[in-house]
Amino acid sequence: MYQDSQLVLKKDVPTGRAAWRSPSNIALVKYWGKHGNQLPRNPSVSLTLSESYSETSVSYRPRSAADAGAFSFLFDAKEEPAFADRIGKYLTELQPIFPFLDQLHLDIRSRNSFPHSSGIASSASAFSALALCLCSMEHQCFNTLDDDKAFRKKASYVARLGSGSASRSIFATAALWGQYGEEPESSDEFAIGVKDQLHETFQSYGNAILLVDSGSKSVSSSAGHRLMEDHVFAQVRYSEARKNLLQLMQALHSGDTERAGLLIEVEAMQLHAMMMASRPYVILLAPNTLKIIHLIQEFRKSTKLPVYFTIDAGPNLHLLYPQENRSDVVAFIEDVLVQYCLRGSWIDDRVGNGPVQID
Numbered sequence: 001m002y003q004d005s006q007l008v009l010k011k012d013v014p015t016g017r018a019a020w021r022s023p024s025n026i027a028l029v030k031y032w033g034k035h036g037n038q039l040p041r042n043p044s045v046s047l048t049l050s051e052s053y054s055e056t057s058v059s060y061r062p063r064s065a066a067d068a069g070a071f072s073f074l075f076d077a078k079e080e081p082a083f084a085d086r087i088g089k090y091l092t093e094l095q096p097i098f099p100f101l102d103q104l105h106l107d108i109r110s111r112n113s114f115p116h117s118s119g120i121a122s123s124a125s126a127f128s129a130l131a132l133c134l135c136s137m138e139h140q141c142f143n144t145l146d147d148d149k150a151f152r153k154k155a156s157y158v159a160r161l162g163s164g165s166a167s168r169s170i171f172a173t174a175a176l177w178g179q180y181g182e183e184p185e186s187s188d189e190f191a192i193g194v195k196d197q198l199h200e201t202f203q204s205y206g207n208a209i210l211l212v213d214s215g216s217k218s219v220s221s222s223a224g225h226r227l228m229e230d231h232v233f234a235q236v237r238y239s240e241a242r243k244n245l246l247q248l249m250q251a252l253h254s255g256d257t258e259r260a261g262l263l264i265e266v267e268a269m270q271l272h273a274m275m276m277a278s279r280p281y282v283i284l285l286a287p288n289t290l291k292i293i294h295l296i297q298e299f300r301k302s303t304k305l306p307v308y309f310t311i312d313a314g315p316n317l318h319l320l321y322p323q324e325n326r327s328d329v330v331a332f333i334e335d336v337l338v339q340y341c342l343r344g345s346w347i348d349d350r351v352g353n354g355p356v357q358i359d
């Protein structure tokens with residue numbers, strides 16, 4: 001869709017720098033199962049986070065014969081060969097979209113606001129930050145992406161090729177990725193911002209990330225998506241996700257925190273039910289994840305507060321709650337839940353305003 005052989009530097013190849021801070025996001029309706037080149041089997045919707053982000057800078061200059069490779073990469077000022085390898089493959093894949101990359105040498109530096117071993121998936125923030133830098137570079141070199149909507153659309157498309165969920169991190173507050181009948185502009189190729197569709201209660205929602213276990217995942221997300229390929233429940237799951245999305249968008253719009261919360265929990269459980277019914281089956285929930293789920297259910301029953309959880313492909317929980325209930329929720333976490341978290345650790349996050357360009 002964005003292949004463009006015109007984007008080649010004709011005269012002097014410039015030096016320059018682009019840098020972005022881009023947040024992670026948490027899916028409310030989950031993307032699980034893909035086809036083709038990173039295309040989703042069902043549409044998903046997420047809240048954009050605020051405090052969990054990656055900061056990435058790309059300094060570029062003309063590539064010379066003396067350069068050993070096309071780029072250098074440091075994560076937290078240190079070499080990370082596994083990450084560098086993934087970035088190398090990604091940049092090669094992007095060559096038809098950004099042909100000028102062949103003329104440049106890139107020095108890429110990245111860091112995350114959250115600890116590397118915290119168990120938070122960093123691919124959404126990392127690939128969205130890098131995709132934004134590449135689009136900024138295109139604009140600096142060719143003056144092609146002046147329009148903010150066009151810039152974000154391309155950044156979301158490019159981020160998607162690195163990690164599907166990264167396509168959603170480009171937008172403030174909330175994003176929808178995948179073709180969805182109710183949204184004429186929606187697409188499998190890029191996400192769109194849906195902030196305007198959310199009742200104001202959800203626009204400032206709190207998101208406490210309870211770190212239950214930081215161990216490396218027993219299944220990577222690519223391997224997880226692959227498990228859906230010949231899954232006996234695949235078609236049922238994809239149609240359930242569509243139904244859940246339709247109902248959730250209505251609840252998010254009307255401000256119905258209870259209805260939204262129940263749908264969000266059902267989505268998390270369906271994701272894990274799919275994993276547990278895969279061949280081979282995968283169990284990513286830890287004993288303390290289940291303990292915390294029961295405690296949240298009890299808390300809800302006794303306080304009547306609309307506090308609900310979601311879980312991604314791992315054991316950690318995200319507690320979602322309206323800001324007006326913040327003090328009760330923080331007290332619940334500190335007094336009851338932290339003992340089930342790894343070294344008592346949790347991240348006090350909330351819905352955020354999306355990526356920002358940095359110096």
Ligand code: PMV
Binds near residue numbers: 123222
């Ligand atoms: O973007 P990926 O390939 O890492 O897959 C993300 C999958 C989930 O986090 C489990 C769900 C989602 O929609 O973010």
